Amino acid sequence: MNIRSQMSMVFHLDKCIGCHTCSIACKNIWTDRKGTEYMWFNNVETKPGTGYPTKWEDQTSYRGGWEMHKGKLRLKSTGRGRIIANIFHNPSLPSMDDYYEPWTYDYQNLFNAPEGDDQPTAKPISMVTGEYIDIEAGPNWDDDLGGSPVYGQNDPNLEGLTEEQKQQLFAIQRLVFFYFPRICNHCTNPACVASCPSGALYKRGEDGIVLIDQNRCRGWRSCVAACPYKKTYFNWSTGKSEKCLLCFPRVETGQAPACFHSCVGRIRYLGVVLYDAERIEEVAALPREELIDGHRSLILDPNNPLVIEEAMKAGIPESTLKAARQSPVYRFVKEWKLALPPHIEYRTLPMLFYVPPMSAVTASYDGKVVNGTSEEFFHDINDSRVPMQFLGNLFGAGYTGKIEYAMRKQKAVRWYRRALTVGDIDMETAKRILHEADCSIEEAEAIYRLTSLCTAEERFVIPPAHRETAIEALQDPMTRKQEVGFGFMSGPRRGM
């Protein structure tokens, strides 16, 4: 056993309102420099939708993540031998067109335009070339199902859905969507790290945050191609790659990352989980249907004396173990099994988990009243407007079992609370539903508490970083704004 601790995350999709506050908080801190304008370390996608970069989940064309080859794990894009031949031109690298060309507006024209019959407009200008451009798409062009025939219907997660289900998803009165906020998953088996020819990408031993050493990055671009979530980005100005750093300067000082901190819906949870690093490769190579269970088994019980003993041996401080015992992530993922990893079939073992969203049930409208399709409580889940298979493709490696379990439990907690506070159904029924959903009353109360009434301290359980002697601790974080990352001593520029 080789125990490591990891700052792990849960996003509760049922609470996400799609306000993009997280994206803006992140953008203003990290990616407002030249070359990074197009980067969104945090972005919020509408599902069904094609996302950012366009259709990033389609790994037949992006070739991100891992695949099994003759019983062994290998990178889909360019591993080991293949990088030698492909280092000059990476065949799997997306280009800026797959994201979007960043732009600003010619605001001066509003003031300087000669007098005429028409209102002057602020024409869009490319932030790369400085020329006028026609905007064709942006990072969130399909927000709230905008342009569904082009975007929503091309969502790779629609695979395996029946024609009827697909049509229902976009039928006017049954149409439904939910939000999918994404940051770097700080994976346990990161494809970006494994792909870097220079060894510039690394996972921090103490907290598992995945970073790029800017001084060591040579711009070989392998990480961009290898990350199946497309969360490493190439800075076209400095010729170096950059990625989400989980705001480690904030985490080290006990603050939640900017996107977590600013989240209006309070959907984000941050906490320590302990995992067994020795089993990473074994778990990542499991058959597809066993991946979620395997991933869960990688995460260890912080209350188990044996685990504690091993963790102490591995040099994990007591304060981190204490945080692990209070970790909201551990509860959501392991105890309650409510949170699931996104696209675990990419085999990077992500450390960001999602509580799948509830949605309205399908109903028919006869011109006067809306009729629900079901009388049974649990049928409602399979009758959700978002088909189970769609959620299964996103969070279940293509299988729906774990999703149904999580949805049932969420639903049961709601019925239980409804019996308590509204009182229109009796407690006996609520208890029966809880029992059927594999949920005790204590658990239901705890889920309710951590979902609805959670304070910042309950959502973000950040252990002290024990970096009292670190150089970063003595610096004002803002002194490094507009530069490359934190603690970097010279400004970003291209070439010598």
Add this chain to the structure above:
Amino acid sequence: MSNPFGHLELLLFGILPYTAMFVFFLVTIIRYRVQTFTYSSLSSQFLENQVHFWGVVPFHYGIIIILTGHVLAFLLPEQLLTWNSIPWRLYILEMTGLVLASLTLTGLIALILRRKTIHKIVEVTTTVDWILLFLLLFQVGLGIYIAVLHRWGSSWFAATMAPYLWSLVKLNPDIGYVVGMPLLVKLHIIGAWLIIGFFPFTRLVHILVVPNPYLWRRTQVVRWYRNWRKYQASA
């Protein structure tokens, strides 16, 4: 050392090489220590993905093999002459060289056109890039010209250039080997020294940081802060 040759020739073939090598080592080391961040291939594939392939791939494969050939001829001149002593082997070598050089030139021209015409790429092209591209174009073009006009270069290189270069290595430059060369060859030699001297100021430094440990390092990289601190303390 008395100098039976002209001052210009001494300057170009006797002094320029040392100056170029001095600048090369001094600047690459200083740049690596002071401006580590600037060591990058400065790839522009992200901005333009199509022409890039037709430029970068032939150029790199061509130039790498051609340069390796030059270095081998410098290191093993006698073996090269033995190889060339049978005509068909000489023809194969010369033809391969010519094809690869043409490949390099094709790629280089594609890269120059790409830098000139595609607006996003123009944006990330500096004066240094242009000087370098034209030095390379000059050098590769001359190389092909020489291969065609002054045939069997692999043999006469081994007989004249290798001893000249070795005399430079031995710090006892004997420019007698090169002063009698045709003008084109002389220009090719001067071009080589200019590129070596200019090398550390350009993106060519990415050659020095080719990812050699990748093939045998562990798949996943983990850095421990506690180790780093130990390292900092000992340094």
